[in-house]
Amino acid sequence: MADSSGAPVETVTVVGAGSMGHGIAQVFATNEYDVTLVDVDPDQLATATDRIAESLARLGEDPDTVMERLTTTTDQEDGLVGADLMVEAVPERIELKRDIFEAADRLLPPSAILATNTSTLPVTEMAEVTDHPERVVGMHFSNPVPLMEIVEVIRGEETSDEVLDTAVALSEAVGKTPVVVRKDVPGFILNRINYAFWSEALRVVDEGTHDFEAVDAANRRLGFPMGPFEVLDFAGIDVFYMVCEALQDRDVPVVISETHRDRVEADAYGMKSGRGFYDYPAPGEYSRVDIPMDRRYEYDPLQMIASAVNAAAWLLDEDVATKEAIDTSMEIGMNWPRGLFEFADEYGVDRIVDTLQRLYDETGREQYRPHDLLVEMVEEGRLGWATGEGFYDHDYDQETFGSVEYERQEFVAYVTFSRPEKRNAMDEGAWRGLRSALERAREDDAVRATVLRGSGGAFSAGDDIQEMLDWETVEEGKEFLSEVLLPAIEDLRTHPMPTISLVDGVATGAGCEMVLLSDMAVASSGSRFGQPEGKIGAFPPMWATYGVTNLGKKSVLELAMTSDLVTARKAEDIGLLNYVLDGDQATDVARELARSTTANAPGSNALIKSTWTGLEADLVDEWFEDAAEDLAEQLLSEEGRHGLAAFLNKETPRWER
Numbered sequence: 010m011a012d013s014s015g016a017p018v019e020t021v022t023v024v025g026a027g028s029m030g031h032g033i034a035q036v037f038a039t040n041e042y043d044v045t046l047v048d049v050d051p052d053q054l055a056t057a058t059d060r061i062a063e064s065l066a067r068l069g070e071d072p073d074t075v076m077e078r079l080t081t082t083t084d085q086e087d088g089l090v091g092a093d094l095m096v097e098a099v100p101e102r103i104e105l106k107r108d109i110f111e112a113a114d115r116l117l118p119p120s121a122i123l124a125t126n127t128s129t130l131p132v133t134e135m136a137e138v139t140d141h142p143e144r145v146v147g148m149h150f151s152n153p154v155p156l157m158e159i160v161e162v163i164r165g166e167e168t169s170d171e172v173l174d175t176a177v178a179l180s181e182a183v184g185k186t187p188v189v190v191r192k193d194v195p196g197f198i199l200n201r202i203n204y205a206f207w208s209e210a211l212r213v214v215d216e217g218t219h220d221f222e223a224v225d226a227a228n229r230r231l232g233f234p235m236g237p238f239e240v241l242d243f244a245g246i247d248v249f250y251m252v253c254e255a256l257q258d259r260d261v262p263v264v265i266s267e268t269h270r271d272r273v274e275a276d277a278y279g280m281k282s283g284r285g286f287y288d289y290p291a292p293g294e295y296s297r298v299d300i301p302m303d304r305r306y307e308y309d310p311l312q313m314i315a316s317a318v319n320a321a322a323w324l325l326d327e328d329v330a331t332k333e334a335i336d337t338s339m340e341i342g343m344n345w346p347r348g349l350f351e352f353a354d355e356y357g358v359d360r361i362v363d364t365l366q367r368l369y370d371e372t373g374r375e376q377y378r379p380h381d382l383l384v385e386m387v388e389e390g391r392l393g394w395a396t397g398e399g400f401y402d403h404d405y406d407q408e409t410f411g412s413v414e415y416e417r418q419e420f421v422a423y424v425t426f427s428r429p430e431k432r433n434a435m436d437e438g439a440w441r442g443l444r445s446a447l448e449r450a451r452e453d454d455a456v457r458a459t460v461l462r463g464s465g466g467a468f469s470a471g472d473d474i475q476e477m478l479d480w481e482t483v484e485e486g487k488e489f490l491s492e493v494l495l496p497a498i499e500d501l502r503t504h505p506m507p508t509i510s511l512v513d514g515v516a517t518g519a520g521c522e523m524v525l526l527s528d529m530a531v532a533s534s535g536s537r538f539g540q541p542e543g544k545i546g547a548f549p550p551m552w553a554t555y556g557v558t559n560l561g562k563k564s565v566l567e568l569a570m571t572s573d574l575v576t577a578r579k580a581e582d583i584g585l586l587n588y589v590l591d592g593d594q595a596t597d598v599a600r601e602l603a604r605s606t607t608a609n610a611p612g613s614n615a616l617i618k619s620t621w622t623g624l625e626a627d628l629v630d631e632w633f634e635d636a637a638e639d640l641a642e643q644l645l646s647e648e649g650r651h652g653l654a655a656f657l658n659k660e661t662p663r664w665e666r
């Protein structure tokens with residue numbers, strides 16, 4: 010590790026002994042650098058050394074050995090003399106920082122490196138007051154410094170390559186993961202994206218469409234350890250307020266939220282003041298917030314992700330950082346469960362752009378205007394998981410089996426019924442296509458869950474009525490049922506991995522029965538469900554048998570005996586669905602459920618499934634086979650012939666009163 014003259018960095022002076030400064034001093038001292046910690050306030054220095062000693066003890070380090078390498082002083086001039094590296098960590102006020110850089114430039118040897126821990130202010134504005142701007146660099150650590158791995162290493166306009174490389178190497182030497190910010194833009198990577206992400210959360214709270222608990226619950230459901238309001242409380246609502254102001258001062262299009270301002274004006278800064286969005290036991294005492302997870306589907310977190318992706322697209326396009334650096338920043342710096350671009354690919358770049366356009370149309374805010382880079386990706390078909398190529402390359406496989414489309418996106422197999430002009434009614438080709446698609450998923454070791462869905466605003470309207478009307482004999486009907494329909498149903502029911510029905514539109518007859526026989530099911534709130542076979546003189550064999558193990562008698566018989574189409578909410582109430590989602594969220598929740606199943610060993614899930622389906626079969630198998638035979642006879646009866654024809658001729662059957 011060399012300073013700007015090539016000599017090794019051995020001594021470090023940290024200016025500012027607040028929460029960041031004392032943490033930075035601690036990590037350098039722990040990693041065998043001689044550290045001087047400077048602060049004008051002796052009380053601050055005393056608190057800092059106490060906190061360092063406590064933290065070292067908690068981390069299992071020997072406080073005595075480390076503390077021996079640490080000296081403190083209130084005399085800045087004294088502290089700066091002779092250091093190989095200065096890290097400035099004073100409050101985020103540019104004038105204060107510039108004064109320190111002016112002094113450091115004057116007092117430190119010409120070979121020393123001058124670093125700032127600013128989170129938002131331009132490094133270049135500090136370098137300007139020095140005679141050697143090439144030795145000024147940003148080293149933005151994250152709070153709490155001993156625990157957080159990320160360091161944004163920021164190149165100022167004049168920073169030399171050597172100084173940048175040394176800052177990277179020093180970050181690594183103290184056990185951190187550096188990400189290089191190639192251009193000195195306001196907010197760098199983390200705060201630029203944090204602003205885009207959190208401001209969207211604050212906006213919906215300002216507008217009263219959602220409250221902060223619902224937004225936090227939605228984020229936690231995606232695997233974030235804390236929702237945005239929990240993070241703001243933890244990090245300091247006032248700190249983020251200063252970030253917003255600093256961005257605004259430097260012409261970033263920022264809108265400061267009313268909710269945010271209210272909290273600051275009420276001195277409710279979060280954990281440190283005992284109250285913020287949530288209440289804490291005492292100022293400075295953290296206790297994990299109890300988030301109402303039953304509200305996790307109220308707010309669509311895609312809106313926050315889309316806003317953040319837009320900011321990140323700007324960073325990419327301006328060559329501020331690589332996509333890997335941006336993803337690492339969010340994963341390691343903010344504890345995101347995945348990188349931002351990984352989220353973008355998973356949701357689909359087209360859906361990110363659609364969401365941004367809608368938010369831009371609704372609010373007129375510049376932050377939502379879809380970035381050209383994203384629009385171009387959509388035009389080029391680089392959508393992410395859905396096409397195998399987006400910000401990253403993805404495992405993708407596709408085949409068409411008649412009217413059934415099979416697609417594997419990463420670990421999820423999608424089986425899509427695609428006869429939209431007939432509401433995805435299942436003819437012989439579709440049943441055979443379903444079997445082939447399920448077989449394909451079964452044989453692909455990469456597939457961990459299978460999602461069934463329909464195209465064109467319907468799931469499936471059930472078995473093809475025209476085909477059933479074309480049967481000439483009961484035997485023909487029985488043959489079809491035993492050789493085509495029942496094996497497909499059995500393949501679905503016993504598919505050895507989790508199956509999830511994703512319903513957006515209508516699911517009737519055998520369509521609704523496939524939902525029943527799936528392991529889990531989600532639907533958009535406008536979807537409709539029904540077993541209207543009785544109305545066409547038929548009857549629902551899977552519903553009337555397997556319904557007994559899944560739903561209650563009253564629900565099974567009400568739907569079957571009335572042919573009423575019920576709402577998704579009603580279907581959820583009777584146990585046919587796991588979740589009903591507003592907007593486009595059903596697609597995402599199906600994928601999230603698929604991901605959740607991957608927490609389990611595949612063999613465990615296969616056993617859970619086979620135990621359940623075995624039990625189910627023991628209960629109803631005999632009845633099911635009889636029911637299928639009865640169905641063939643009923644369809645060939647006078648009632649059946651009349652009912653099927655009436656439907657196809659768009660006539661009212663004669664039994665309707």
Ligand SMILES: C/C=C/C(=O)SCCNC(=O)CCNC(=O)[C@H](O)C(C)(C)COP(=O)(O)OP(=O)(O)OC[C@H]1O[C@@H](n2cnc3c(N)ncnc32)[C@H](O)[C@@H]1OP(=O)(O)O
Nearest residue numbers: 430431432434470471472473474475515517518519541542
């Ligand atoms: C063992 C299992 C047995 C069974 O599954 S038996 C079948 C049970 N299913 C039903 O009885 C449902 C029949 N379909 C409907 O009631 C309605 O459709 C819906 C409520 C599902 C949707 O209504 P809407 O959106 O108004 O569409 P639309 O105009 O009725 O249908 C569009 C086109 O799709 C055809 N179609 C719909 N369902 C079936 C079907 N199950 N078999 C064959 N064709 C079907 C129609 O006839 C029409 O066609 P065109 O445009 O040529 O007139």
